[in-house]
Amino acid sequence: xxxxxxxxxxxxxxxxxxxxxxxxxxxxxxxxxxxxxxxxxxxxxxxxxxxxxxxxxxxxxxxxxxxxxxxxxxxxxxxxxxxxxxxxxxxxxxxxxxxxxxxxxxxxxxxxxxxxxxxxxxxxxxxxxxxxxxxxxxxxxxxxxxxxxxxxxxxxxxxxxxxxxxxxxxxxxxxxxxxxxxxxxxxxxxxxxxxxxxxxxxxxxxxxxxxxxxxxxxxxxxxxxxxxxxxxxxxxxxxxxxxxxxxxxxxx
Numbered sequence: 158x159x160x161x162x163x164x165x166x167x168x169x170x171x172x173x174x175x176x177x178x179x180x181x182x183x184x185x186x187x188x189x190x191x192x193x194x195x196x197x198x199x200x201x202x203x204x205x206x207x208x209x210x211x212x213x214x215x216x217x218x219x220x221x222x223x224x225x226x227x228x229x230x231x232x233x234x235x236x237x238x239x240x241x242x243x244x245x246x247x248x249x250x251x252x253x254x255x256x257x258x259x260x261x262x263x264x265x266x267x268x269x270x271x272x273x274x275x276x277x278x279x280x281x282x283x284x285x286x287x288x289x290x291x292x293x294x295x296x297x298x299x300x301x302x303x304x305x306x307x308x309x310x311x312x313x314x315x316x317x318x319x320x321x322x323x324x325x326x327x328x329x330x331x332x333x334x335x336x337x338x339x340x341x342x343x344x345x346x347x348x349x350x351x352x353x354x355x356x357x358x359x360x361x362x363x364x365x366x367x368x369x370x371x372x373x374x375x376x377x378x379x380x381x382x383x384x385x386x387x388x389x390x391x392x393x394x395x396x397x398x399x400x401x402x403x404x405x406x407x408x409x
Contacts (some may be wrong), residue, residue: 234266236256238381241253273311282310297312331345342383
């Protein structure tokens with residue numbers, strides 16, 4: 158018989174969770190139109206696009222709008238959701254999610270860096286994301302470097318051994334060493350009975366919502382919802398009960 162997830166968390170895991178920040182990023186293309194790229198970058202995008210899957214036979218302009226935001230060389234970070242768990246005297250968890258968003262990527266990155274550097278966990282701070290090793294962590298580092306921002310300690314991984322890197326990835330945890338297998342956050346949320354974050358939009362619509370609909374607030378709500386799902390998934394993966402909805406606060 159399966160063990161029922163517990164709502165009361167032991168002291169060791171409480172200490173661990175206090176050192177973890179759960180993050181998600183949303184990215185968009187740097188400019189809304191392919192023709193706005195300078196000639197050099199246009200050529201380099203077209204060269205890159207040859208190796209990408211364009212099943213819908215989209216035009217160069219439409220394919221750029223659909224795909225460019227995924228790649229840190231052509232995209233930028235629009236917002237970062239940051240979630241932290243706090244506990245009451247009985248070790249009952251509450252989740253606080255703060256959104257960092259704005260049209261100026263430098264401001265977003267500096268605000269995020271400030272949160273990391275001021276966190277009371279210090280050198281023990283850990284970051285958790287879904288597919289973070291392949292996307293979120295790498296994208297943040299690349300965009301910080303492009304914008305001349307010194308990486309905060311928790312993102313400085315060069316020369317470190319794998320066990321010295323304070324990054325958690327729920328996709329890696331789910332793979333159990335099966336590195337040919339990808340499972341999206343929404344599917345894992347479904348099988349663990351966690352409410353979906355895809356109520357307003359999905360990830361492939363973010364660029365359109367930002368550049369065409371001009372609705373950054375909708376994207377920030379979506380990002381915050383992903384942080385909630387990510388946190389709940391991590392709780393489930395550690396055989397803990399979901400954090401109760403009334404104990405979740407989102408600051409947009």
